[in-house]
Amino acid sequence: MSDLDLLQRRFDRERAARKEAEMLLEQKSREVYETNCQLRDLAEQNTAIVESAAEGILTYSSDGKILTINRSAERLFGVSRSNSLNLRDLFEAGENAEAVLFRCDVDLGGEADHNIDSQPDADSNEIVAVRSSGKVFLSGISVSCTTHCKQKMFTVLVRDLSRRKRMEAKLNQAQKMESIGQLAAGIAHEINTPIQFVNDNLQFLQDAFEDLSELLDLFDQLLASVKADEPANKLVEQIDSQSEVADLPFLKEEFPNAFSQTLEGIQRVAKIVVAMKEFSQPPSEGKSQLDINQAIENALTIAASQFRDVATVKTDLQQGLPGIVCLGAQINQVLLNILANASEALAEQCGDTKGEILVTTRMIDNDLEIRVEDNGPGIPEHIRDRIFEPFFTTKEVGKGTGQGLAFVYDIVVNRHDGSIQAVASPSGGTTFVIHIPVPKVMDTEKREYENSIG
Amino acid sequence: MKGIVFTELIEMVEADLGIDIADRMIGGAETSNNGAYTSVGTYDHAELIQLVISLSSETNIPVPELVRTFGKHLFGRFHELYPQFFTGINSAIDFLPMVETYIHVEVRKLYPDAELPSFECEITNGVLDMTYRSKRPFADLAEGLILACVDHYKDPIDIKRTDIGEQNGTEACFTLTPASVQLS
Numbered sequence: 286m287s288d289l290d291l292l293q294r295r296f297d298r299e300r301a302a303r304k305e306a307e308m309l310l311e312q313k314s315r316e317v318y319e320t321n322c323q324l325r326d327l328a329e330q331n332t333a334i335v336e337s338a339a340e341g342i343l344t345y346s347s348d349g350k351i352l353t354i355n356r357s358a359e360r361l362f363g364v365s366r367s368n369s370l371n372l373r374d375l376f377e378a379g380e381n382a383e384a385v386l387f388r389c390d391v392d393l394g395g396e397a398d399h400n401i402d403s404q405p406d407a408d409s410n411e412i413v414a415v416r417s418s419g420k421v422f423l424s425g426i427s428v429s430c431t432t433h434c435k436q437k438m439f440t441v442l443v444r445d446l447s448r449r450k451r452m453e454a455k456l457n458q459a460q461k462m463e464s465i466g467q468l469a470a471g472i473a474h475e476i477n478t479p480i481q482f483v484n485d486n487l488q489f490l491q492d493a494f495e496d497l498s499e500l501l502d503l504f505d506q507l508l509a510s511v512k513a514d515e516p517a518n519k520l521v522e523q524i525d526s527q528s529e530v531a532d533l534p535f536l537k538e539e540f541p542n543a544f545s546q547t548l549e550g551i552q553r554v555a556k557i558v559v560a561m562k563e564f565s566q567p568p569s570e571g572k573s574q575l576d577i578n579q580a581i582e583n584a585l586t587i588a589a590s591q592f593r594d595v596a597t598v599k600t601d602l603q604q605g606l607p608g609i610v611c612l613g614a615q616i617n618q619v620l621l622n623i624l625a626n627a628s629e630a631l632a633e634q635c636g637d638t639k640g641e642i643l644v645t646t647r648m649i650d651n652d653l654e655i656r657v658e659d660n661g662p663g664i665p666e667h668i669r670d671r672i673f674e675p676f677f678t679t680k681e682v683g684k685g686t687g688q689g690l691a692f693v694y695d696i697v698v699n700r701h702d703g704s705i706q707a708v709a710s711p712s713g714g715t716t717f718v719i720h721i722p723v724p725k726v727m728d729t730e731k732r733e734y735e736n737s738i739g
Numbered sequence: 740m741k742g743i744v745f746t747e748l749i750e751m752v753e754a755d756l757g758i759d760i761a762d763r764m765i766g767g768a769e770t771s772n773n774g775a776y777t778s779v780g781t782y783d784h785a786e787l788i789q790l791v792i793s794l795s796s797e798t799n800i801p802v803p804e805l806v807r808t809f810g811k812h813l814f815g816r817f818h819e820l821y822p823q824f825f826t827g828i829n830s831a832i833d834f835l836p837m838v839e840t841y842i843h844v845e846v847r848k849l850y851p852d853a854e855l856p857s858f859e860c861e862i863t864n865g866v867l868d869m870t871y872r873s874k875r876p877f878a879d880l881a882e883g884l885i886l887a888c889v890d891h892y893k894d895p896i897d898i899k900r901t902d903i904g905e906q907n908g909t910e911a912c913f914t915l916t917p918a919s920v921q922l923s
Contacts, residue, residue, distance in 0.1 A: 291758050298765070301775030302746075309779055 341443035345372045346436065347387065361424075361445055363417035372441075377413040377421065385410045386441065388428055411446060422447045460689075468621075471590035475557050479550035486543040486550075493540070496531035503527055560586040574608040575616060577653060581644055584620040592628035592642060596659070601645040609653055609721055615696045616721075622689045623657045623717050630661035630715065640714075652703075652720040660712035669707055697721065740787060740875070741853065742780035744813070748790060749774060751812045760797055767793035781852075784875045803879045810883015811890075818891065831889045831896060832867050832917060836860040856881065865920040869913045876908030885913055895919075 335342050341358030345351045351370040359365060362375050376382045414424035425444040430437060503524045510517040560583040585598055592598060609616075624642070631640035643658045664672060673694035697703040703721040710716045752761040765774030768789040776782060791809070795802045818825060824842050828834045839858045846853055856873035858881075871881040882900055889896050895918035904910030 286759070286762070291762050294762055295758055298773065298775045301772065302777040305772075305775065305780055306777035309777065 339444075342440065343372065343375075343443065344438055344440050346438060349373045349387075352438065358443060361416075361443060362414070375414055376424075377415060379412075382412045385412060385426065386428060387439065388430065414443065414445075423450055425449075467591075468587060472557060472561065472587060474590045475586075476554050479553040483547050483550035483554075486547045489539070490543055490547075493531070493536050496527070497536070500524065500527045500531055557586055572610045572612055575611050575613045576606075576608055577616075577646055577655065578602040578604075578606060580613070580617055581620055581646065581655070584617060584624055585644070588621055588624050588628070591625060592631070594639075595628055595631045596640045596642045598642045598644065601643065603646050603648065606646060606648060606653065607723055609723055611701055611721065612696070615700065619693045619696050619719070620655075622693050623719075626689060626717075627657055627659040627661065627715075630659055634662050641712075648723075649720070652722050655719040655721075656716055657719075658710050658712070658714065658716040660710060660714040663709055663713050664707055664715050672707055673705070740782055740784040741778070741850065742776045742782055743778040745776035745782060745787060745790070746778045747813055747816050748787065748809055749776070751809060752794060756798065760794070763797050764790055764794040767796060781850075784877075788876075806877065806879035807883035807886070810880040810885075811887040812883075813880070814884045814887035814891065829892065831885075831892045831894045832862070832865075832915060834888060834892070835867060835869055835885065835915070836862070865917055867915040869915065870903070871911045871913065872904075873909050878902065878908040878911035881911065882913065885915070889915070 335353075335355045338355060338357055341361040342353075342355045343351055343358050344353045349372040351372055354364070354366045354370065364370055364375070372386060376386065410426055410428075411423055412426060413421050415421050423446045425446045427442045429440050431440070432438070503520060507517055507520045507524060510520055563579070563583050581600065581602060585600070624644075627642050631642070634640070641660050643656075645654075645656045645658075647654045647656075673690050675691040694705055697705045697719055701721050703719060705720075706718045708716050708718060749761055749765070752764055768774070768786065770786045770789055771783075774790075791802055791805050794800075795805055798805075824837070824845075825834070828837070835858070839860065843855050843858075846855060854874060856871055856875070856877070859870040859872070861868045869885070871878055873881075878900075882898075885898060889898060897916045897918070899914045899916070901912045901914070902908070902910070903912055
């Protein structure tokens with residue numbers, strides 16, 4: 286084959302290759318065009334989502350300069366995107382706000398142009414925001430951090446919590462009133478029983494005294510007759526007769542019982558009143574010392590009517606426990622809520638036999654442990670992690686607010702750095718295990734406790 | 740397989756052996772497009788094998804040797820065409836692990852559907868074990884590329900190849916031992 290022929294063949298191959306390359310170029314151009322259309326649609330869709338979101342959404346740089354702001358955020362803060370804005374003008378200054386708004390859990394250094402450095406907060410933070418008018422409001426925010434074109438960029442979702450907080454306050458108040466109502470009804474029932482038998486005994490004593498009063502009159506008359514040397518046979522007969530009516534042997538036997546029962550009834554009422562007085566100490570800002578065993582006894586006294594028909598309550602309270610420094614009123618309410626929860630669980634499966642509630646206290650290392658165990662139906666595994674969530678309830682609509690255990694969690698964990706767990710009881714029910722750390726200031730008392738058991 | 744491999748093969752044969760041999764290689768291979776390849780196209784890898792077999796029969800050079808030689812040529816071309824991949828790298832031991840972690844990442848940005856081989860690298864006490872795995876039997880091509888890379892950086896490195904798996908050229912482990920490690 287001549288060189289010319291070889292070159293011609295090579296030329297033909299090159300021409301065919303060029304045509305194929307042109308075809309591929311056209312194809313790629315079309316793909317680029319279609320991809321651009323898709324990207325434009327996606328961008329418009331994303332813009333529509335962001336702009337129509339109920340939450341305020343802002344993006345900002347590390348120095349706080351706001352890069353984008355959606356309509357909800359404009360409304361929320363009363364600002365316009367046309368103005369140059371800085372995030373620090375929209376929130377009240379403070380270390381907490383700064384730490385939350387500029388949180389970044391992962392170092393920079395990703396090779397990709399767009400790098401997710403941190404996941405948005407699972408739990409939103411609450412910080413005080415400021416409208417352009419200067420009016421402040423409580424906001425719930427979730428912050429995430431990304432790296433875009435090697436620049437750190439933050440995104441914050443902002444919600445106005447003012448209305449929710451008002452609703453929560455109302456709900457808390459309603460729940461408090463409901464608790465007070467239930468407690469009042471229970472206490473009325475508790476007081477009513479001893480008052481009834483005090484009343485019965487006093488009625489008996491009053492009736493008996495009327496009979497004895499007549500007898501005493503006859504004795505007075507007899508005494509006067511004897512002193513005057515007058516005949517008294519008739520009076521003696523009357524005394525005999527009246528003695529039979531009054532049934533003196535019976536009265537002699539029953540009077541001590543009537544008095545002791547009356548005193549017992551009055552003591553029971555007094556105990557309830559003392560428990561109520563200790564229990565309902567006004568909530569204060571500061572913490573004070575509390576005898577946890579006494580608090581448990583008080584709670585059991587107050588809530589007795591709630592579980593009398595459904596459970597037998599046993600206690601195993603470690604003696605000589607150190608007092609704990611705590612918010613007494615709130616801890617009292619915690620105990621009441623846990624006991625109420627146990628009795629309600631037992632009431633669900635209450636048949637002919639009563640359930641059992643066992644309350645124990647122990648010192649475990651530096652923690653005071655309170656266990657409330659019931660042999661009720663137990664908490665299903667799949668909801669055990671959710672029972673402390675606010676508004677979570679398994680009760681029918683209108684029967685439970687889902688605030689009881691959420692309150693318990695808040696008080697134990699957030700206010701006392703303690704812990705609370707709901708674990709399955711060996712009996713099939715539930716055991717609530719509360720740990721409250723005993724602060725260092727209680728060391729002296731703790732040593733006394735250790736000496737007492739050593 | 741990307742068209743650049745085909746166009747580079749033909750160009751190498753044309754340059755080293757002449758357009759006559761290149762033409763006969765293409766004619767003997769009986770490929771679907773009569774050798775009209777464009778570098779941005781994608782073609783069946785079997786055609787490359789057909790071309791190399793055809794070249795082997797024209798030159799009486801064994802196929803593995805031809806493929807290794809082509810691998811060496813390809814490395815030089817990659818260095819000319821894509822210098823950005825070589826910036827700041829001073830040794831084969833540093834460069835080769837980047838084939839998987841950097842170069843292939845960049846290739847996939849341009850050609851998301853590219854079926855690339857994998858190069859699993861592990862450095863132990865200065866010795867690099869590089870394991871090649873592919874759906875295609877081009878361990879010889881990989882060997883040529885690695886040899887050219889070591890030559891490029893002028894590293895005194897001992898290279899040992901161990902065929903693994905089905906021993907059909909789809910899997911091989913290359914152990915690169917620098918002379919400094921051997922001495923110590």
